[in-house]
Amino acid sequence: EVQLVESGGGLVQPGRSLRLSCTASGFNFGDYAMTWVRQAPGKGLEWVAYIRSKPYGATTEYAASVKGRFTVSRDDSKSIAYLQMNSLKTEDTAVYFCAGDSGSLDYWGQGTLVTVSS
Amino acid sequence: SYELTQPPSVSVSPGQTASITCSGYKLGDKFVAWYQQRPGQSPVLVIYQDSKRPSGIPERFSGSNSGNTAALTVSGTQAVDEADYYCQAWDSSHVVFGGGTKLTVL
Numbered sequence: 001e002v003q004l005v006e007s008g009g010g011l012v013q014p015g016r017s018l019r020l021s022c023t024a025s026g027f028n029f030g031d032y033a034m035t036w037v038r039q040a041p042g043k044g045l046e047w048v049a050y051i052r053s054k055p056y057g058a059t060t061e062y063a064a065s066v067k068g069r070f071t072v073s074r075d076d077s078k079s080i081a082y083l084q085m086n087s088l089k090t091e092d093t094a095v096y097f098c099a100g101d102s103g104s105l106d107y108w109g110q111g112t113l114v115t116v117s118s
Numbered sequence: 119s120y121e122l123t124q125p126p127s128v129s130v131s132p133g134q135t136a137s138i139t140c141s142g143y144k145l146g147d148k149f150v151a152w153y154q155q156r157p158g159q160s161p162v163l164v165i166y167q168d169s170k171r172p173s174g175i176p177e178r179f180s181g182s183n184s185g186n187t188a189a190l191t192v193s194g195t196q197a198v199d200e201a202d203y204y205c206q207a208w209d210s211s212h213v214v215f216g217g218g219t220k221l222t223v224l
Contacts, residue, residue, distance in 0.1 A: 044217050045153070045204050045206075046215065047213035047214065097161070103149065108162070108163075109160065
């Protein structure tokens with residue numbers, strides 16, 4: 001059974017940092033790009049970032065809204081993807097999902113809530 | 119930046135056919151995926167590469183893509199299909215989502 005489990009969310013003050021983890025099982029993690037998508041309360045899906053698989057250089061792409069503040073990485077030996085979020089803003093408040101990406105977002109986690117507030 | 123436009127809402131009677139559109143410049147030149155998100159749940163892939171159904175997705179879900187418009191069609195709509203639906207495409211190595219369409223089964 002495919003599982004993606006996000007963790008690391010919580011309440012954080014503006015300007016602070018948070019690191020999210022996405023632990024995968026049930027599929028060949030190394031074959032997939034890993035994508036982060038967020039959803040603000042009552043809003044639609046917003047792409048955040050992704051990291052390609054190692055055969056494609058594990059290169060990364062970011063949405064303009066987070067570029068320079070967020071960093072995505074992966075540890076294939078542990079089947080974990082990370083999202084390091086720095087200089088957080090109130091508008092970063094959302095549920096953050098990770099997804100296994102083969103060109104479409106095949107597998108999704110349950111999401112972790114990040115609340116940025118003073 | 120590239121934009122995908124969806125109608126905010128679509129209503130359908132049980133057993134009828136619902137069509138949700140997704141518009142974007144030369145969208146037919148790109149692959150489109152569709153995701154279903156029921157309230158309080160994570161999104162689920164229902165269509166990829168314009169018209170392919172993942173394992174476990176009912177045959178009543180189908181997709182098309184041509185010109186500037188992609189469409190998700192739900193035939194014989196059931197109450198369980200009531201959800202938000204999002205189209206998604208790639209542009210310049212970036213993932214783009216449509217704004218979402220709420221499908222209401224009346």
